[in-house]
Amino acid sequence: MKPVSRDEVAEAAGVSSATVSRVYNNPSSVSRNKRTAVLKAAEKLGYVPNKSASALRRNGTGIITLVEMKKKHRTYYWGDLPIFKWFYTDVLHAVKHVIDNSMYQLNIASASNSRELEALKGHTDGIICYDADEISEVEMIAASGIPYVIGHHTKAFEGFSRSSTDNFEGGRLQAILLKDAGCSKPAYITAHLDMVQPHLDRLEGFLSVYPEQNVRIVGDGIGRTAGYRAARKIISSADGIAAVNDITAAGAGYALSEAGIRVQHDIPLVGYDNMPLSIALPFKLMSIDLQPAEIYKQAAVSLLLRLSGDTGVTESVILPGIVKS
Amino acid sequence: MKPVSRDEVAEAAGVSSATVSRVYNNPSSVSRNKRTAVLKAAEKLGYVPNKSASALRRNGTGIITLVEMKKKHRTYYWGDLPIFKWFYTDVLHAVKHVIDNSMYQLNIASASNSRELEALKGHTDGIICYDADEISEVEMIAASGIPYVIGHHTKAFEGFSRSSTDNFEGGRLQAILLKDAGCSKPAYITAHLDMVQPHLDRLEGFLSVYPEQNVRIVGDGIGRTAGYRAARKIISSADGIAAVNDITAAGAGYALSEAGIRVQHDIPLVGYDNMPLSIALPFKLMSIDLQPAEIYKQAAVSLLLRLSGDTGVTESVILPGIVKS
């Protein structure tokens, strides 16, 4: 019932315990024969390296922290909404899967300023920053001195280690969906273009497919009621609607339904984020999936690489996908 | 920059290092004077106990695991829905807060059968079981031999360590809400009463306020469309509607709106679970809050107690609350 230790594996494999250690930490420094012998013995005995001992010896914490970047100062931030937590859960599970297969353990935390970030210093060997989307945040993270990788609206931040989505591409996919449905003069509902870079990126992606003069850009805010208001304005002139996110698109859907227009059938409607709203809404929504799990899985992999001595920044971009249902 | 160790605190406080350890693990065994001296010194130096060393020495993993109980065999299980993840996130943060202030670290996992549960054995010192709601699950957990506390639909399982909600009380609160709104012949939309104990408990709680002959019980399923269908049947006879959960209530709300009836204003409508749907729905929903954070916070506290030598089962019940907005 007691867990198998390194020494038992060493004895079974006929090598020293140091060699067993090397097999797990620096495999290439061990000869082929001994390496396979060790792995075979470990497999047979069911050996699992002890992460606590590893961390203790290495003078580290053995912990990687998934840090939620809170935006307390911001008037507009979707991440604070309860419904957005589904997103976080997906990310958490993806990161966990990667970290579980390393010598590290996963922890979670949140931080909204540099003081809270500094407070993590003794408690973690590296951080994955969830939803860092302002240059000030990104610089703060880099300045903390903690090894880091940031996600997910971070495509613009060159020179920083990051794993990001491509909002321009997402906007382009929104346009493709409407184009495929036969729309020629769509409306695009959005807002906060000066404040929220991702919104601008999405719009520009959309406009890369439809020429600007054919697109009616509307909106005085984000959310169900704003989407409703915006849709009412263009309901008679547009033959397709895209919105900067699903909630806003939902509002537009209500406006259509109210006017006796069948969503998708009469007027195609596409949102963004692939929120799990279909269960609550009385109509279908097309959407764009950021693939949050994939983004942060990549972030975790990059961070582990970095922690094992790899230097230099890593910059990956995960392309969003189309959701038709 | 190097973290402060126990010995430095001991020296600063003028005690032995063992006493410092005791202050953190068994405070009552240390005299008042020395204890305050130690805490003062620790505070001044910024001492944080090293969890890895603690776990190593204790021959444990130093890990407490929040285990999601998956119901792969069940045709009906809300927990699988993406939208339900908001619930999980709240629980996670509550548990984390408790565990962070202990010598343990928090990990997460999922399990759907006893094999997967057994696999956790070497990896954790104790488990908090998220959403165990069948006696077979509960018995499986107890049989695993891992110290455990289970949540949250577990009020019925006497003799097992648990922290649970009171669905009967929640159903009663639903009725109170309708009564306060002046309803005398309400309808209750529910289903799966034979399969899902919490649904039955909620209904019975409801019927403890309204006599059974005054309540129209309807429903052929759960969800938006089932709620819609059920509401259509009683729309002309009921003066208030309660549903077994928010999604089903949402469907009922659509039926009312469609008939030109104003939700809440003309006919009060109450759901259950306090799901974050208000942002997407075109009407308000009253609801019942399980207080998931509170339930699992209590579970974590109980588990820690147990792990520090406290024997015997702990059984706590958290009362749900009313949400009017």
Added chain:
DNA sequence: CTGTTAGCGCGTTCAA
């Protein structure tokens, strides 16, 4: 109530 002491399992020198 308090101090002394012996490892927990592992990573990393240092020699060979």
Added chain:
DNA sequence: TTGAACGCGCTAACAG
């Protein structure tokens, strides 16, 4: 390429 030996910070057993 390999092995011997040390000690990371802490808990628990024991002695006083």
